[in-house]
Amino acid sequence: MKLTRRSAVKGMAALALGSGVIRPAHASNLKWAHVYETGEPFHQQALWAAEEIRRRTDGRVNITVFPASQLGNESQLNEALSLGTIDIIYTGAAFAGVNYPPISISHAPYMFRDFGHWQAYRQSEVFARNAAAYQENTGQRLVTLTYYGERHLTANQAITRPGQMRGLKLRVPPVPVFLMFSQAVGAEATPIAFADVYDALKRGLVEAQENPLPTIMAKKFHEVQSHIMLTGHITDSLLTLVGGHVWAGLSDDQKTIMEDVLRTAANRATEEIRKAETELVGAFKRLGVTVVEVDRQAFINAVVPLHNNSKAGATWGRADYDALQAL
Numbered sequence: 001m002k003l004t005r006r007s008a009v010k011g012m013a014a015l016a017l018g019s020g021v022i023r024p025a026h027a028s029n030l031k032w033a034h035v036y037e038t039g040e041p042f043h044q045q046a047l048w049a050a051e052e053i054r055r056r057t058d059g060r061v062n063i064t065v066f067p068a069s070q071l072g073n074e075s076q077l078n079e080a081l082s083l084g085t086i087d088i089i090y091t092g093a094a095f096a097g098v099n100y101p102p103i104s105i106s107h108a109p110y111m112f113r114d115f116g117h118w119q120a121y122r123q124s125e126v127f128a129r130n131a132a133a134y135q136e137n138t139g140q141r142l143v144t145l146t147y148y149g150e151r152h153l154t155a156n157q158a159i160t161r162p163g164q165m166r167g168l169k170l171r172v173p174p175v176p177v178f179l180m181f182s183q184a185v186g187a188e189a190t191p192i193a194f195a196d197v198y199d200a201l202k203r204g205l206v207e208a209q210e211n212p213l214p215t216i217m218a219k220k221f222h223e224v225q226s227h228i229m230l231t232g233h234i235t236d237s238l239l240t241l242v243g244g245h246v247w248a249g250l251s252d253d254q255k256t257i258m259e260d261v262l263r264t265a266a267n268r269a270t271e272e273i274r275k276a277e278t279e280l281v282g283a284f285k286r287l288g289v290t291v292v293e294v295d296r297q298a299f300i301n302a303v304v305p306l307h308n309n310s311k312a313g314a315t316w317g318r319a320d321y322d323a324l325q326a327l
Helices: 005-019 043-057 074-083 101-107 115-122 125-138 176-185 192-205 213-218 252-286 296-306 318-327
Strands: 027-032 061-066 088-092 141-155 169-172 188-191 208-212 227-242 290-292
Touching: 043 061, 043 252, 061 088, 061 252, 074 088, 101 125, 101 176, 101 227, 101 318, 115 227, 125 141, 125 318, 141 213, 141 252, 169 192, 176 188, 176 208, 176 252, 176 296, 208 213, 208 227, 213 252, 227 252, 227 296, 252 290
Parallel strands: 027 061, 027 088, 169 188, 169 208, 227 290
Antiparallel strands: 088 227, 141 208, 141 227
């Protein structure tokens, strides 16, 4: 019999349960890992969720949260979840797409018209179908999406049009779909792990990076980049994933509690990120950062023709794309 990734993951989950390594229906101590800073809403809501789950399961499910890449970079966390050495993670759709490519559709540049369009996707049959297929193919439970924010470009120069990015050394996470934006604008994509971005910018290994305003502030990228360009090129989100080795061992009541709490945490973090986005432009200006309005339509025109180009990182079917755009 051919061993697929799916059968391997399910086999590891069964082995863990059969050997008594993990039996969450009785009592468990789970690891929740992510790459974000302790002051960010994602971490604060993970802490809230961990305590709420412990309380509502009468102490039978205990979760310790490990922030700021303590247990590895994002690629490593996804691998650890598959191996069962980490139990819950936040991860970007692009990283989850390494294991199931179609799920990365929500990470493509200018895939969403605005926040409302992103919300519609989050509540749509398209997302529900992709989440179910992700679980079927990986064995991991995709519980919900948390709004990560609109990603904007930073650099040490003003950029208002796509052509000005040609040849620019742009830090990108080491996953394929991130190549779509850099390819569209002619930038030189340079893969660097999230925890290493500040140092890479400081040392001049890359000339630019892109992230939402709350992340730029939390990671202090504005200390080593003088300009923020409001490109809004990706309306981004984080997936909350629970390892199959954990999910299989939860009682039905515990599964209901886990999903309810994790979705509430996602909603709370989403609201905080949305609020922060409205306040941070002024905060950056007060810190002396130059905030640049760009010709966003020019960027959209450069990117959209690549939306279904597999050589540019598109990994989704045309039917999903058309359904998402019709929302």
